Amino acid sequence: MRFDILTIFPDFFVSPLGAGMIRRAVQDGLVVIQTHNIRDYATDKHAMTDDRPFGGGEGMVMKPEPLAAAVEQARGNGGDARVVLLTPQGRTLNQRLAEELAGEKQLILVCGRYEGVDERFRAAYVDLEVSIGDYVLTGGEPAALVLLDSVIRLLPGVLGCGDSAENDTFSRGSRGGLKYPQYTRPRIFAGREVPDVLLSGDHAAIERWRFLAAVRRTISRRPELVAAMELTPAELKLLRENGISLPSAGVGGD
Ligand code: 9D3
Numbered sequence: 001m002r003f004d005i006l007t008i009f010p011d012f013f014v015s016p017l018g019a020g021m022i023r024r025a026v027q028d029g030l031v032v033i034q035t036h037n038i039r040d041y042a043t044d045k046h047a048m049t050d051d052r053p054f055g056g057g058e059g060m061v062m063k064p065e066p067l068a069a070a071v072e073q074a075r076g077n078g079g080d081a082r083v084v085l086l087t088p089q090g091r092t093l094n095q096r097l098a099e100e101l102a103g104e105k106q107l108i109l110v111c112g113r114y115e116g117v118d119e120r121f122r123a124a125y126v127d128l129e130v131s132i133g134d135y136v137l138t139g140g141e142p143a144a145l146v147l148l149d150s151v152i153r154l155l156p157g158v159l160g161c162g163d164s165a166e167n168d169t170f171s172r173g174s175r176g177g178l179k180y181p182q183y184t185r186p187r188i189f190a191g192r193e194v195p196d197v198l199l200s201g202d203h204a205a206i207e208r209w210r211f212l213a214a215v216r217r218t219i220s221r222r223p224e225l226v227a228a229m230e231l232t233p234a235e236l237k238l239l240r241e242n243g244i245s246l247p248s249a250g251v252g253g254d
Pocket of ligand 1: 086087088112113114115116130131132133134135136137138139140141143
């Protein structure tokens with residue numbers, strides 16, 4: 001898969017893309033990532049990428065021509081690309097959207113700065129607008145990194161066999177619920193013991209304990225996720241036997 005990142009801060013991406021799983025995916029030829037400095041596509045002598053808003057008001061707006069020229073250049077590197085603008089006005093990123101984007105051949109990620117991009121660039125070039133959540137960032141760059149990370153790890157061959165994407169929280173393996181608590185050595189830490197059942201060697205009992213702990217945790221912290229868990233009749237019975245009732249709707253917190 002190919003990613004082209006349009007940004008006025010290409011340095012922002014150097015260290016994150018040069019470490020860990022993404023570095024290996026690039027080395028293995030599973031992904032190609034190229035950053036483009038939007039400033040290189042500016043046409044005026046000062047290489048301006050932003051300008052004052054028509055109509056007045058606070059802040060600056062990103063000029064459309066450099067963005068458009070950078071998109072055209074990035075398109076030339078591949079076939080049919082999807083142009084994604086990172087913006088607080090976008091569709092909130094979730095696992096479903098990451099899976100959808102992982103099916104594309106090429107993504108062109110446009111990182112906004114200032115108060116946003118000229119509306120005509122958005123209308124003429126942008127296929128999809130994405131936000132990573134309801135909090136304020138300094139620009140689209142950190143959001144592009146998050147999107148990149150969530151998509152790249154889904155590509156075939158990127159994850160090791162040990163950590164399959166199927167078993168993640170939010171993916172089908174844990175069926176939309178949260179993961180159970182995990183323990184490793186030592187057996188006692190900070191005066192707290194590992195639950196006996198996990199040391200029992202009784203794998204069926206361990207499976208039951210983990211299932212119940214995962215559901216309790218999901219009900220407590222993310223009750224809105226419980227409805228999507230598609231529990232089997234046997235699992236519902238187990239929950240009832242353990243005094244766990246499912247929320248219809250409500251708020252969490254533990
Ligand atoms: C203080 C400026 N705000 C006035 C209403 C608007 C604003 C513009 C640009 C707020 C943040 C930003 C920079 N953020 C992004 O470009 C961004 C973002 C985000 O802030 N949160 C979550 N997802 C994203 S994706 C891009």
